[in-house]
Amino acid sequence: MSGTPTTRDFKANASRAIANTQLTGNLKAVRQNFIDKRAKAVHALPEFEALRESGKEIKNHTLAHLDLYLEAYEKKVVETGGHVHFAADAAEARAIALDICRKVGAKTVTKGKSMITEEVGLNAYLEANGVIPVETDLGEYIIQLRGEAPSHIIAPAVHLNKNQIEGDFRRVHTHLDPGRDLTEKTSLLTEARGVLRESFLAADVGITGANFLIAETGTSVIVTNEGNGDLTQILPRVHIVFASIEKVVPTLEDASQILRLLARSATGQEMSVYTTFSTGPRRPGDPDGPEEYHVVILDNGRSAMLGGEFQDMLRCIRCAACMNHCPVYHQIGGHAYGWIYPGPMGAVLTPSLIGVDEAGHLPNASTFCGRCESVCPMKIPLPKMMRHWREREFERHLNPAVARHGLGFWAFFAKRPRLYALGARIAMKGMALLGRGKGSFKSLPGLSAWTKYRDFAVPEGETFQAKWARARKG
Amino acid sequence: MAAPIETPGAQTRPTVKSNPRVALFATCLVDTIRPTIGFAAAKLLEDAGCRVEVPRQTCCGQPAFNSGDRATTRALALQMIADFEGYDYIVVPSGSCGGMIKAHYPELFADDPNLAARAGRLAAKTFELVSFLTDVLGVTSVSARFEGDVTYHDSCSGLRELGIRNQPRRLLGTVEGLRLVEMKDADVCCGFGGTFAVKYGEISDKIVTEKAGNIEQTGAATLLAGDLGCLLNMAGKLSRRGAAVEVRHVAEVLAGMTDTPPIGKASPQARSRATAGSKEDPA
Ligand code: SF4
Numbered sequence: 115m116s117g118t119p120t121t122r123d124f125k126a127n128a129s130r131a132i133a134n135t136q137l138t139g140n141l142k143a144v145r146q147n148f149i150d151k152r153a154k155a156v157h158a159l160p161e162f163e164a165l166r167e168s169g170k171e172i173k174n175h176t177l178a179h180l181d182l183y184l185e186a187y188e189k190k191v192v193e194t195g196g197h198v199h200f201a202a203d204a205a206e207a208r209a210i211a212l213d214i215c216r217k218v219g220a221k222t223v224t225k226g227k228s229m230i231t232e233e234v235g236l237n238a239y240l241e242a243n244g245v246i247p248v249e250t251d252l253g254e255y256i257i258q259l260r261g262e263a264p265s266h267i268i269a270p271a272v273h274l275n276k277n278q279i280e281g282d283f284r285r286v287h288t289h290l291d292p293g294r295d296l297t298e299k300t301s302l303l304t305e306a307r308g309v310l311r312e313s314f315l316a317a318d319v320g321i322t323g324a325n326f327l328i329a330e331t332g333t334s335v336i337v338t339n340e341g342n343g344d345l346t347q348i349l350p351r352v353h354i355v356f357a358s359i360e361k362v363v364p365t366l367e368d369a370s371q372i373l374r375l376l377a378r379s380a381t382g383q384e385m386s387v388y389t390t391f392s393t394g395p396r397r398p399g400d401p402d403g404p405e406e407y408h409v410v411i412l413d414n415g416r417s418a419m420l421g422g423e424f425q426d427m428l429r430c431i432r433c434a435a436c437m438n439h440c441p442v443y444h445q446i447g448g449h450a451y452g453w454i455y456p457g458p459m460g461a462v463l464t465p466s467l468i469g470v471d472e473a474g475h476l477p478n479a480s481t482f483c484g485r486c487e488s489v490c491p492m493k494i495p496l497p498k499m500m501r502h503w504r505e506r507e508f509e510r511h512l513n514p515a516v517a518r519h520g521l522g523f524w525a526f527f528a529k530r531p532r533l534y535a536l537g538a539r540i541a542m543k544g545m546a547l548l549g550r551g552k553g554s555f556k557s558l559p560g561l562s563a564w565t566k567y568r569d570f571a572v573p574e575g576e577t578f579q580a581k582w583a584r585a586r587k588g
Numbered sequence: 589m590a591a592p593i594e595t596p597g598a599q600t601r602p603t604v605k606s607n608p609r610v611a612l613f614a615t616c617l618v619d620t621i622r623p624t625i626g627f628a629a630a631k632l633l634e635d636a637g638c639r640v641e642v643p644r645q646t647c648c649g650q651p652a653f654n655s656g657d658r659a660t661t662r663a664l665a666l667q668m669i670a671d672f673e674g675y676d677y678i679v680v681p682s683g684s685c686g687g688m689i690k691a692h693y694p695e696l697f698a699d700d701p702n703l704a705a706r707a708g709r710l711a712a713k714t715f716e717l718v719s720f721l722t723d724v725l726g727v728t729s730v731s732a733r734f735e736g737d738v739t740y741h742d743s744c745s746g747l748r749e750l751g752i753r754n755q756p757r758r759l760l761g762t763v764e765g766l767r768l769v770e771m772k773d774a775d776v777c778c779g780f781g782g783t784f785a786v787k788y789g790e791i792s793d794k795i796v797t798e799k800a801g802n803i804e805q806t807g808a809a810t811l812l813a814g815d816l817g818c819l820l821n822m823a824g825k826l827s828r829r830g831a832a833v834e835v836r837h838v839a840e841v842l843a844g845m846t847d848t849p850p851i852g853k854a855s856p857q858a859r860s861r862a863t864a865g866s867k868e869d870p871a
Pocket of ligand 1: 184380429430431432433434435436437459486489490491492493494
């Protein structure tokens with residue numbers, strides 16, 4: 115993935131998604147589950163609000179001293195025998211990973227779930243350079259088989275249903291018994307595990323993401339529900355962690371605080387099934403672990419967000435609660451957003467990372483209903499930041515001319531109360547005449563974007579201000 | 589028409605002046621499309637002992653704000669501040685315009701302490717209508733009558749910016765003859781979102797279609813909400829679907845002012861006048 119964003123085609127992407135009844139059906143089937151589970155988990159933890167506040171403080175503090183904590187983290191990793199590589203952009207990150215793979219003569223790498231590797235388009239790059247990446251997270255494995263990008267940041271294959279996955283497995287796993295039963299979710303998981311077992315053993319390098327980098331100890335932390343992450347990082351000779359600069363937290367205690375928010379907000383679990391801490395390579399006497407331990411820390415536009423109006427976005431812990439509660443995401447799914455980060459968090463982050471010229475639709479395609487912010491465990495003011503993007507677009511005349519002129523026309527009157535009152539009186543009288551005898555317009559010149567989908571109520575005819583003045587004087 | 593409001597809590601709240609001078613900001617949508625809501629709001633306020641005035645007004649600036657046009661937003665906010673700051677309270681029959689003034693005006697002037705302070709003072713005394721009645725004036729019941737089942741949609745800004753959820757339901761519970769039937773996902777957006785409804789019409793349509801389905805499923809004859817924007821969107825969709833559900837602003841029912849035909853419906857007289865080919869202005 116990463117590849118070429120299709121964020122500019124957001125509208126067409128969304129249209130296509132809406133027309134795809136298989137997709138919209140799949141999205142609808144899982145939607146409520148995410149919402150209910152989170153609600154239940156949050157409800158069961160009275161201190162959830164207090165935790166949100168402290169999570170926010172931890173991240174704010176870290177971001178205010180990010181350089182120091184990254185340095186401290188790097189120092190610890192080196193002390194424990196690992197290597198830290200800072201990558202300014204996607205190309206650097208890819209090159210670092212390939213270089214490590216080449217040095218150890220790697221032919222295949224296994225991968226745990228990592229959005230950062232998606233962001234930099236690592237799989238395609240490794241493959242083009244003769245290293246075969248194998249995704250080991252079930253969802254990632256499925257979309258890799260299909261040649262698709264993730265449509266969700268924690269459930270990459272959420273846009274697919276069981277039957278589609280069964281079809282893919284039968285299509286690709288031709289060496290298995292055609293009569294086998296694949297109707298259950300568990301049988302799908304078992305089959306994927308069976309296929310992946312060989313990859314785990316054959317891989318020379320294992321790549322995982324990171325939910326946290328702990329400065330105090332030089333530890334990286336991942337949470338998974340399948341245990342694939344553990345096998346990915348323990349079995350191969352080399353473990354590469356892919357992270358971004360904002361993943362660092364000062365202490366183990368800080369990470370545990372935020373972990374309590376993460377699983378509850380994401381899947382409604384108290385804790386993910388596996389929470390794995392890795393610190394450096396295998397030490398003498400350790401029963402297992404990699405011989406080499408590398409951490410690639412990606413910037414890719416994030417440091418430019420520090421100190422600006424988008425800094426708060428760097429608190430994001432990628433729980434996906436915002437998209438799980440987003441009425442727009444619910445209708446169109448993740449692919450329509452055109453790059454790897456969908457939903458409200460993507461609407462803020464994507465323009466920061468690939469430019470608002472490219473991703474201008476995303477912060478506009480929101481009703482500002484505010485549900486995302488209300489569930490965000492890190493209290494990120496998502497609508498406010500989408501609005502900031504709209505301001506940038508407005509300043510730079512990036513929004514459509516029709517919208518600008520419409521707004522300008524309206525603003526001219528709104529700033530002149532007398533003219534406005536007069537204009538409104540005439541216009542409303544006209545509309546009422548036009549709609550005489552009807553309750554609603556089925557179509558209305560100039561408002562066809564509205565009446566294409568819904569009727570428009572005929573105004574009462576007199577403005578409130580005029581009627582009030584008349585009533586109170588008379 | 590309707591009986592006056594009982595305000596048992598009002599006297600027990602020392603912070604509220606008796607007979608406060610209240611500026612009613614009708615909002616541009618109510619001003620132009622449905623004045624009835626303005627009159628219903630005025631009636632509720634007057635019944636609760638307020639002196640209601642309607643200063644000259646246009647728009648709070650929200651469309652400009654959400655379109656990223658800060659300069660226009662500031663100009664309109666300044667106009668609002670100048671015209672409304674002299675009153676004890678500013679009351680708005682809309683959670684989203686109320687939220688605009690209350691939650692967003694102060695941040696508009698972050699670079700000017702003097703204006704920020706004025707915006708902050710205006711914000712502090714601005715309230716959405718129903719929450720003003722209940723939370724500030726202590727109104728606990730109305731004596732209006734409305735026969736039938738209604739369902740109530742929580743508009744987003746009112747709910748999430750201003751914390752309005754139980755207040756309208758509590759007052760509706762005291763309307764004689766009225767039964768409140770909750771819809772599924774009452775607190776989920778209707779897909780309006782101001783210019784979103786036209787800029788991303790296809791997505792907006794999908795959202796409001798679901799909302800309409802949830803409304804129809806309650807079997808309620810009437811849909812109520814506190815924001816005319818959302819109401820126009822939902823009424824428009826319900827009408828397009830041929831649903832019989834009648835749509836009104838919650839203030840109309842609380843004030844007992846339900847003589848005006850529901851949003852998007854013609855009055856029987858107007859319809860017959862039109863078919864008779866009368867030249868008379870139906871308004
Ligand atoms: S923005 Fe908030 S809700 Fe969305 S993924 Fe990030 S932390 Fe979770």
